[in-house]
Amino acid sequence: MAYQITTPPAFLEPFGEQLADLTQAELKQPVDITKITPQVAAVGPLVQAAQQRAATQAGLGSLQFDPTTGELTGVGTGTGVASYEPYLQAAQAATGPQAYQAYMSPYQQEVIDATQRLLNEQRAAGRSQLAASAIQQGAYGGAREGVARAEYERGRDISDAATLAALRQQGLTEAQKLAQQQVTNQLNLAQRQQGLESGITTALGATGAGAQEYSQALLEAQRQGNVLGLEYPLQRLQTGSSIFGGIASGTPQQPGAPIMTSPALRATQAFAGLYGGLGGGGQQQGGITNLLAGLFNR
Numbered sequence: 001m002a003y004q005i006t007t008p009p010a011f012l013e014p015f016g017e018q019l020a021d022l023t024q025a026e027l028k029q030p031v032d033i034t035k036i037t038p039q040v041a042a043v044g045p046l047v048q049a050a051q052q053r054a055a056t057q058a059g060l061g062s063l064q065f066d067p068t069t070g071e072l073t074g075v076g077t078g079t080g081v082a083s084y085e086p087y088l089q090a091a092q093a094a095t096g097p098q099a100y101q102a103y104m105s106p107y108q109q110e111v112i113d114a115t116q117r118l119l120n121e122q123r124a125a126g127r128s129q130l131a132a133s134a135i136q137q138g139a140y141g142g143a144r145e146g147v148a149r150a151e152y153e154r155g156r157d158i159s160d161a162a163t164l165a166a167l168r169q170q171g172l173t174e175a176q177k178l179a180q181q182q183v184t185n186q187l188n189l190a191q192r193q194q195g196l197e198s199g200i201t202t203a204l205g206a207t208g209a210g211a212q213e214y215s216q217a218l219l220e221a222q223r224q225g226n227v228l229g230l231e232y233p234l235q236r237l238q239t240g241s242s243i244f245g246g247i248a249s250g251t252p253q254q255p256g257a258p259i260m261t262s263p264a265l266r267a268t269q270a271f272a273g274l275y276g277g278l279g280g281g282g283q284q285q286g287g288i289t290n291l292l293a294g295l296f297n298r
Helices: 010-028 045-057 085-093 099-103 108-136 143-248 263-279 282-296
Strands: 063-065 072-075
Touching: 010 143, 045 063, 045 143, 085 143, 099 143, 108 143
Parallel strands: none
Antiparallel strands: 063 072
């Protein structure tokens, strides 16, 4: 069986050789795969600061980060005491049975002592009045005066004791209220501290995440640029190969456009259209057109 090998016209050989040389040279170019490999942006300092604040809030120590990637690599030993624990400890101290004593008014004893002196003065004045009344009635030193004096002293004891007890009870009640308020204040401070710290940590983390996203976008843009730089020469060679192949086969093509008729064939068709009638009609015109087209497309 005989095989027929079709070669392009001789005038196309230099272009074909040049295209082959360029293709071979491009394929021999070394490719740095690291330039087109996807990369992850390093963790920024703001994100690291947010992580450190969160660790400190939990009672942990200093965090260690990879100097290249910023990745968390270790956690130092801390106090083990969360930042809100001192407030809880203060609240707990204010709940003991003797906790009220720290909130007793430093002036309460002075008030009691002053009240005691006033009561003693009132008691003495009452005794004087009782003695004067007995003298007027002629019963001074008698049994009736003795009964009246005893009754008066008993009444004054009860009255004075009630007055002093009320003062002490008032001081105790106020101290207990202050101790309870201390518990509430410390718990509120613990919650407020966590809320404020959480807000700062969240803000740092959000800002750092935004910066990291931007860095990631830059890395991706660089990677896509490297891919484009790697593929562009090959795309140009492919375009040249397509044009060369079209010319060599007699059907030149423009990249991205439909197959066009060659200039020679279009001239032949125009000639046949003008002078085809000389040959005896439409059928002969078609024969001339086909003949000339065959000649120009060899």
